[in-house]
Amino acid sequence: MEIGLFIPCYINQFYPEVGKATLQLLQKYGNVTYPMSQTCCGQPMANSGCEKDGVEALKVFYKNFKDFDYVVGPSASCVLHVREHGATLYPEMSSLVPKVYDLTEFMYDVMKDDTLEASFGHQVAVHKSCHGLRGMRLGQCSERVTCDVSKQDKLLEQVDGLSLVKPSRADECCGFGGTFSVSQPDVSVRMGNDRLNDYINAGAEYITSGDMSCLMHLDGIIQRKQLPIKVIHLAEILASKAINSNAKNSQHVNAI
Template sequence: MKIGLFIPCYIDQFYPKAAVAALELLEKMGLEVYFPKNQTCCGQPMANSGFEHLTTGCNRLFIENFSSFDYIVCPSGSCVMHLKEHLHLSGHDQQAKAIREKLYELTEFLTDILEINELSASFPFKVGLHQSCHGQRGLKLSQMTELVAPAFSKPEKLLAMVKGLELIPLNRKDECCGFGGTFCVTEEAVSVKMGKDRLSDHLRNGAQYITATDLSCLMHLEGILRRQKSSLKIIHIAEILNHQPL
């Protein structure tokens, strides 16, 4: 199984440890993982700002870099969701369609394709799971609490395999953090208030770490935590799933 690892630009620039953890985790599964060095932004920031017509270059580069893989895996639900909905290129419709069908968020790939049922990871801390909106409502990584339907969560299923980890209960487990891409710029006050409310839920329930499938959400929350001088930390789920006992 030949895997193309897509690392979003903000992870590459600000949180490279999460990228390394995703790579190591996939390699531990015995997979042949490649990181195309010419990959770049998926184009989501432009599309979110109303300039999707300027993402043609991003789409062309993505198709050029990732067409040859059996699967494409990415540790970011929002970027995966964007590509699944918006990866199109005139004259390359079949290539774009094939990529959209073999593109997976990391936890989705581990549960749905690899169907793993055990991990060697250890993380002896109290952890709050933030269910990011794109992952939950777009990729269906977990059930929405407002629906009268059987509950499920692919990230929770994986975290339950980590030795020593205590997943804390939350009062509003699938509430938005307020990041929303460019929303946090255009509606800064609303975004910050939503972030503070999301953090208070984790703090109230005793979290030592907050994890998620999207570092964009975690980056937003981390900024608020730093201003509050809080000891609560953020960590991408790949880093927990790959964490080995000392």
């Protein structure tokens, strides 16, 4: 299986450890290649109402990933943008879009992985990002009368020593919303404070998510207020043993 590793620009710049953890997880399933010329997927432009300005970014995305069996990235928001808007804005993307997956759904739906050997001895709350929950249906939404399985919870249940903590409002927005946090900072921070108080009151030591953008927003508040809680991307928890093991074996990723 040939897998293209899609690392969103903000993860590449600020959270490279998330990209490394994603690589370690994907190497279990096939040959992983990181196209070096990949760029932003164009989501920030779309969020600002200037989606046509992101077409050139989609063209670069298509050029880099069109020949892979699967394209996997550790960000539900970026993956959702490509899947929902890619083919509309750039028709050639129509053949690629069905092969683009968020890390959670690739592991749970495609590979159906129930053999994780991770270990993380902490109390962890899962932040259900809006794009992942309501856009990609990675879990149950309170406003929908369905029986959707929380795919992230199911993956984390395989992690030794990890205890899942349930906040009182499991699917509430953190207030980040991409450019919303820039245009409406006061509202954004207030929403972030509410989420953090809920997680802390539930006894969580860590907040995890499939979207580092949400965690980045929450971590900014944590650092400013020196709150007793930390953030960690889902990939880092699921790869907690694989990273240590593969480091000893000096595994590497292909780059083109």
